[in-house]
Amino acid sequence: xxxxxxxxxxxxxxxxxxxxxxxxxxxxxxxxxxxxxxxxxxxxxxxxxxxxxxxxxxxxxxxxxxxxxxxxxxxxxxxxxxxxxxxxxxxxxxxxxxxxxxxxxxxxxxxxxxxxxxxxxxxxxxxxxxxxxxxxxxxxxxxxxxxxxxxxxxxxxxxxxxxxxxxxxxxxxxxxxxxxxxxxxxxxxxxxxxxxxxxxxxxxxxxxxxxxxxxxxxxxxxxxxxxxxxxxxxxxxxxxxxxxxxxxxxxxxxxxxxxxxxxxxxxxxxxxxxxxxxxxxxxxxxxxxxxxxxxxxxx
Ligand SMILES: NC(=O)c1ccc[n+]([C@@H]2O[C@H](COP(=O)([O-])OP(=O)(O)OC[C@H]3O[C@@H](n4cnc5c(N)ncnc54)[C@H](OP(=O)(O)O)[C@@H]3O)[C@@H](O)[C@H]2O)c1
Numbered sequence: 001x002x003x004x005x006x007x008x009x010x011x012x013x014x015x016x017x018x019x020x021x022x023x024x025x026x027x028x029x030x031x032x033x034x035x036x037x038x039x040x041x042x043x044x045x046x047x048x049x050x051x052x053x054x055x056x057x058x059x060x061x062x063x064x065x066x067x068x069x070x071x072x073x074x075x076x077x078x079x080x081x082x083x084x085x086x087x088x089x090x091x092x093x094x095x096x097x098x099x100x101x102x103x104x105x106x107x108x109x110x111x112x113x114x115x116x117x118x119x120x121x122x123x124x125x126x127x128x129x130x131x132x133x134x135x136x137x138x139x140x141x142x143x144x145x146x147x148x149x150x151x152x153x154x155x156x157x158x159x160x161x162x163x164x165x166x167x168x169x170x171x172x173x174x175x176x177x178x179x180x181x182x183x184x185x186x187x188x189x190x191x192x193x194x195x196x197x198x199x200x201x202x203x204x205x206x207x208x209x210x211x212x213x214x215x216x217x218x219x220x221x222x223x224x225x226x227x228x229x230x231x232x233x234x235x236x237x238x239x240x241x242x243x244x245x246x247x248x249x250x251x252x253x254x255x256x257x258x259x260x261x262x263x264x265x266x267x268x269x270x271x272x273x274x275x276x277x278x279x280x281x282x283x284x285x286x287x288x289x290x291x292x293x294x295x296x297x298x299x
Contacts, residue, residue, distance in 0.1 A: 002028040003215065006067040008052055008100060009074030011039030014114065017170030017204030018071065018211060019045060026212060032065050035074060040172070052096035062103035069110035069215055072100045078175070079118060079263035082141035093144035094151070101155050110158045110218075112211055115149050117165035117199060117226070117269050118142035128272040131163075131222040139263035160214050161222045162207075163271060169294040170204035177201075178294055181237050185246045192254035193237035198268040200226035201236055203290030210276070210284060219279050224271040227287040232268075239288060243295055 005022070009015045010033030019042060022029050033039055034050040048065075052058055052074045062070060075093045076082050082089035097113065104111045120129040121138035135146045152159050168176035178201070184191045202225070210225035231239075237251040256265055273283055 001216075002026075002030070003068045004030045004032075004065070005215075006032050006034060006062060006065055006070045008034045008050070008070065008072045008096075010045075010047075011035040011037060011172070012073060012077065013170060013173050013176065014164070014167055014204050014207060015073050016040075016172035017167075018073075018208035020171055021205050021208040022212065025209070032067070034061065052099055053091045055099045055102070058096075058099040059103045059106065062100070062109070063106065066107070067109060069112060070100060070104055071112045071114070071211060071215075072097060073114050074100075075114075076141070079139050079141035079265075080261055082144065083139055083262040086140045089140050089144050090147075093141070094147040097148035098151050101151055105155055108158065110215070111152065111156055112160040112162060112215060113148065113152045115145045115161050115163045116142065117163055117224075117271055119146050119149065119163065120269055120271070121264060121266050125266050125268045125270075128270040130272045131224060131275045138266065141263060158218075158220055160220055162211065162214065163222070163224050163226075164202060164207050165200040165226050165269070165271065167202055167204050167207060169290060169297060170208075173204070173294075177233060178236065178240065178291060181240050182244070182294070182298060185241065185244050185250060188246070188250075190250040190252050191237055192252050192259065193233040194256050194259060195232055195234040195253050196267050197256050197265055198230045198232040200228075200230055200269075200271060201287040201290065202227045202284065203293050205293065206284045206290060213280060217279060221275065223275050224273050225276065225284065226271050226273065227285060227290055228273065228283045229287055230268055230270045231287055236287070236291070239291055240295075243291065
């Protein structure tokens with residue numbers, strides 16, 4: 001069934017990947033991208049300027065478009081920026097989500113809200129975090145995502161909360177770790193990669209395809225849309241070095257402490273994918289396949 005979608009934050013890494021995959025496999029879907037700055041022109045894409053932290057504009061614009069579903073991605077997505085600007089993070093990540101929820105609530109519009117593994121950055125990291133486990137964030141970014149998740153859960157009937165992690169790739173990846181490693185190796189320079197920091201690494205197109213499947217299946221609830229496995233940064237950089245044919249000596253073992261990051265991170269954060277497997281059977285493609293796809297895109 002053809003859908004009319006609003007994608008907030010459609011100009012970002014994940015939004016551009018989602019819009020690309022919709023164009024490839026759902027060419028009859030209509031997509032309106034809402035963000036503050038105009039995205040690169042894409043065939044069939046409509047763009048409207050919006051700051052989601054403005055309640056009246058958010059309500060008015062979403063009511064005017066009258067979509068079947070809203071995919072809400074707009075956020076300050078970088079934890080270290082949130083840590084240094086907590087008021088701004090609260091305004092965009094929580095108030096912005098609240099505004100989108102209120103706009104959806106008015107006409108019982110479906111909402112797919114994208115959250116993060118960082119809602120689980122504290123507590124027991126020995127086992128995978130279940131979809132329904134109580135969140136316990138360790139930084140400002142994670143806190144704003146928990147507030148936003150709670151607002152979605154308490155106000156809407158037809159919602160998905162989809163947690164993703166360490167995204168990379170697609171048409172607008174200008175800041176992921178994998179992008180940075182690729183740029184650094186392309187200049188023949190070494191990279192510091194933490195051996196004590198492991199998380200799911202997921203190509204944006206894999207996550208985008210998962211959103212399409214969720215929107216079509218209409219099961220609602222909480223899902224983790226991540227590539228299986230939790231490689232550490234040293235392993236990721238090592239895999240890239242091998243694939244790019246650069247010397248493994250360019251990958252310098254480091255630690256979270258040495259990197260001097262503003263926002264807290266655990267040594268390891270794994271998400272359970274049991275809800276995804278329950279409804280769709282097989283998991284998303286693995287992180288190595290994601291990197292292979294990333295390298296093919298950059299060739
Ligand atoms: N990247 C990751 O590794 C990762 C991991 C876990 C979860 N996520 C979540 O996935 C979602 C997408 O992240 P991303 O990586 O695609 O981030 P991104 O590349 O930084 O894109 C963020 C998007 O949000 C828009 N935006 C920011 N502030 C806005 C505002 N006040 N009003 C309207 N739009 C606004 C930006 O466009 P303008 O600047 O033009 O407004 C941009 O389109 C976010 O919710 C993020 O928290 C990302």
